[in-house]
Amino acid sequence: MRKLIAALLIVAATAFAAPLAHAVQPDEVMADPAKEARARELSRELRCMVCQNQSIDDSDATLAKDLRLLVRERIAAGDSNRQVIDYLVERYGEFVLLKPRFExxxxxxxxxxxxxxxxxxxxxxxxxxxxxxxxxxxGEAPKPLSADEQARLDKLLTEGADRT
Known part of the structure; x- marks a missing residue:
């Protein structure tokens, strides 16, 4: 029984921790921590074209890895964040942005x-x-019937009483 509980706890912990893990592989990390921080920031703003609503920073898809490497290449080449984003939008369209521009x-x-x-x-x-x-x-009191309405009502009631 204890083994079963321990196994369930491990599975539950793994299920909750998995979404928190990032897909960036150690071989993708840049040597300069400032450039790596920029690359991670940009990766969080870019949509994985395979996963749709997941950033390339969180996605394990091959295309996401290629985009992460492309971002790091552009940063290593000296591009600014804006230039990297513009390059990717030009190449893949507005859809690559998780948060579209206000245009x-x-x-x-x-x-x-x-x-x-x-x-x-x-x-x-x-x-x-x-x-x-x-x-x-x-809450208001109903309006009283007019003389014509009262006469018609009396007539209907007497006809109904005659039928029964």
Missing amino acids: LHTLLLWLVPPLVLVGGGLGLWLHIRRRGRDTARV
């Missing part, structure tokens, strides 16, 4: 979530306001 062609992407949030809040506010008005009407 005219990405305006819809950036503006739709806040507009949906504001629209939803406005809709909820209107619904609550309308519901409050309807609730206020429930």
Whole structure:
């Protein structure tokens, strides 16, 4: 029983620790710690084209490794962070960025979530306001029937009583 519990704890610890581990291999690490820090920072901003919503820093895919090496090559060649990002966007498109740039062609992407949030809040506010008005009407006394309505009601009631 103790062995089973120990095995389950090891499996659970591995499952929780696995997402925290980075995919960068020791042979990829640059000798200069400052350049390596830049490479890691850039790798966290770039999307793995295979894994979609995972950065190349976290991905074990072969393409992610190639991109990590390409980032390190560009940094070693003396490129700035902006130049490295621009090079990768030119080569692979905007999709390579986990957080797209705020430009005219990405305006819809950036503006739709806040507009949906504001629209939803406005809709909820209107619904609550309308519901409050309807609730206020429930407490009011009904209007009395007009003479014509009362006569028609009496006629319907007498006809219904005659049928039974």
